[in-house]
Amino acid sequence: MRRAQVYRWQIPMDAGVVLRERRLKTRDGLFVHLQQGEKQGWGEVSPLPGFSLESLDDAQAALLSWVNAWRDGASPVLPDVPSAAFGISCALTELDGTLPEAADYRAAPLCSGDPDELFAALAAMPGEKVAKVKVGLYEAVRDGMVVNLLLEAIPDLRLRLDANRAWTPLKAQQFAKYVNPVYRDRIAFMEEPCKTRDDSRAFAQETGIAIAWDESLREADFEFIAEPGVSAVVIKPTLTGSLDKVREQVAAAHALGLTAVISSSIESSLGLTQLARIAAWLTPNTIPGLDTLNLMQAQLVRRWPDNTLPLVDVEGLEPLL
């Protein structure tokens, strides 16, 4: 017999979380819980405002109609709504045992302001030291100095940077000017430095700093091709869609010799722990970009190991069915 439930939830965010110039006060989303006989699976459906094209209400409608059909014994196709397709495919792969339990909890520490916070996080990081720094929020010159300072102070550090397309070519050049040329190959990649892909490509050629595509993956004309200066793609499964599509994108990247980084769309602890499992499964040699749980004030249903935020369990969620 099949049973299913859908829960809607809301978590308060830390005060300073700003996405695409909008403050994100709460993170809102859904969970799907599927049960068949003794087996069960969970999935998270939480479109990210400013990044997902669908609203939470769109995702909820798609999820509920899929769940109702599944519960009635059908094998409905996954909805054409990325966050819903992702969450449902996680629940189905937990149910049939194809999503491995082993997880990669080595999230690359994320720094969006104060570099001093990074020193502490990196000191505690065993093995490979990789961190991600948001740039483009302050003056490009300040960003360049911060990056230089970090690379100088921690000789075995590699940085991932993310400008979220904030820069004109001139600003990007101003940034690069402050990064000592001998450190530039310790920038694993810079995600989307400029407003256009062509400007970002030119930045990579002119500065020798490798770039990565993130936003571009969701554009209709994006193609997986090997290009000089491009070293990685950032795959955010909530924005991508089903796990099959995520696997296809990872395979396409790997076939071209690109690094594929499984990354957060600011999911709850439940979704993040599943992303850590997806990363261990599909990108075992790459530290995933999952250091976003501490932007929230609570964990939901499943804990991220060693995280001390309070946990809200299933009884604290609002069932919709």
Ligand SMILES: O=C(O)CCC(=O)C1=CC=C[C@@H](O)[C@@H]1C(=O)O
């Ligand atoms: O990639 C990571 O290491 C963490 C996730 C992250 O940086 C982001 C998640 C969601 C939206 C953005 O603010 C940002 C990104 O653009 O990559």
Ligand SMILES: [Mg+2]
């Ligand atoms: Mg990015």
